[in-house]
Amino acid sequence: MLTDITAARDAALAEIETADTLESLSTLTTRLSGKKGDLARLKTKLGSLETVDEKKAAGQAINEAMTAVSAALDGRRSLLASQAMAEQIEAERLDLTEFVGKPARGHAHLVTQAWERLEDVFIGLGFQVAEGPEVETDWHNFEALNMSEGHPARGEFDTLFVDHVPPDGRVGTTLLRTHTSPVQIRTMLESEPPIYIVAPGRVFRRDTPDATHMPVFHQIEGLVVDRNITMADLAGTIEAFTKAFFGPGFTSRLRPSYFPFTEPSAEFDIQRPNGDWIELGGCGMVHPNVLRAGGLDPEEWSGFAFGFGIDRMAKERHGVEDIREMYTNDIRFLEQF
Numbered sequence: 001m002l003t004d005i006t007a008a009r010d011a012a013l014a015e016i017e018t019a020d021t022l023e024s025l026s027t028l029t030t031r032l033s034g035k036k037g038d039l040a041r042l043k044t045k046l047g048s049l050e051t052v053d054e055k056k057a058a059g060q061a062i063n064e065a066m067t068a069v070s071a072a073l074d075g076r077r078s079l080l081a082s083q084a085m086a087e088q089i090e091a092e093r094l095d096l097t098e099f100v101g102k103p104a105r106g107h108a109h110l111v112t113q114a115w116e117r118l119e120d121v122f123i124g125l126g127f128q129v130a131e132g133p134e135v136e137t138d139w140h141n142f143e144a145l146n147m148s149e150g151h152p153a154r155g156e157f158d159t160l161f162v163d164h165v166p167p168d169g170r171v172g173t174t175l176l177r178t179h180t181s182p183v184q185i186r187t188m189l190e191s192e193p194p195i196y197i198v199a200p201g202r203v204f205r206r207d208t209p210d211a212t213h214m215p216v217f218h219q220i221e222g223l224v225v226d227r228n229i230t231m232a233d234l235a236g237t238i239e240a241f242t243k244a245f246f247g248p249g250f251t252s253r254l255r256p257s258y259f260p261f262t263e264p265s266a267e268f269d270i271q272r273p274n275g276d277w278i279e280l281g282g283c284g285m286v287h288p289n290v291l292r293a294g295g296l297d298p299e300e301w302s303g304f305a306f307g308f309g310i311d312r313m314a315k316e317r318h319g320v321e322d323i324r325e326m327y328t329n330d331i332r333f334l335e336q337f
């Protein structure tokens with residue numbers, strides 16, 4: 001009996017050594033530790049032994065053999081598991097030396113670059129950056145800017161309305177802002193003069209995309225409110241901005257124009273060193289009604305405002321023929337800027 005036990009144990013240990021995957025070891029474990037295993041079967045024969053001493057010796061030998069087998073299974077299992085882990089790590093390893101040469105690097109979009117530089121330049125001139133919501137009320141976008149219902153200028157802003165019932169129940173008074181000018185009103189209502197802010201942001205109009213129009217585009221608004229602000233401050237600020245942003249070889253001019261929210265109003269153009277003029281945007285002295293809507297007394301405060309398209313400016317500056325190019329995300333176009 002004792003020789004059988006030793007033989008069964010050695011056979012089991014030898015088999016364990018040859019198991020080379022976790023799956024085959026698992027099958028082997030079931031077989032060796034189950035009722036049909038050789039050692040388990042020998043155990044059932046203990047009763048047929050003659051003497052108590054023989055039974056005791058054989059029983060002890062079987063237990064020792066089973067312990068040895070179970071320890072061998074555990075040892076083999078942890079060895080195979082760590083080998084499998086090492087193989088997986090090796091298989092998933094990233095060879096960083098594969099990337100040779102200069103890796104391609106992305107950069108900010110043309111419009112983002114212009115937006116950020118505009119902020120930098122105006123911050124340098126002493127302005128703060130303000131913002132307002134893209135979904136606006138009719139009041140902030142038109143009414144408070146001196147365009148009450150039925151004002152013909154409203155028609156020029158092809159407005160996109162939002163399906164929304166505001167708390168006052170007035171359906172059709174929620175819209176996507178058609179310009180950044182409502183930020184003027186919000187800033188006046190939320191803060192005290194002196195106010196020196198620029199507000200870049202996204203604006204929306206019901207336009208079909210073509211070479212010069214996009215239904216979503218970007219503007220930057222400027223607003224100054226202080227005591228004794230004059231048209232000369234406006235012209236000087238536009239000129240300082242032009243030189244700082246475009247370069248010392250550029251200059252600016254104001255041309256009389258009309259906007260409901262400014263009086264007097266002007267368009268401003270900038271001149272390239274080669275003499276060409278580029279129309280940039282609108283500006284003027286803040287209309288007394290607009291100051292009042294902003295909660296300010298026009299007898300005490302005066303101010304100027306301006307606004308222009310960021311995309312249009314980038315288009316002019318870089319000679320982009322079709323503004324849609326900026327939004328089709330063709331890498332061959334974008335990587336030029």
Ligand code: DAH
Pocket residue numbers: 178179180181221222259261262281282283284305306307308
């Ligand atoms: N909001 C005008 C537009 O979108 C641009 C503009 C004109 C803004 C004159 C101003 C301004 O602040 O004074 O067409």
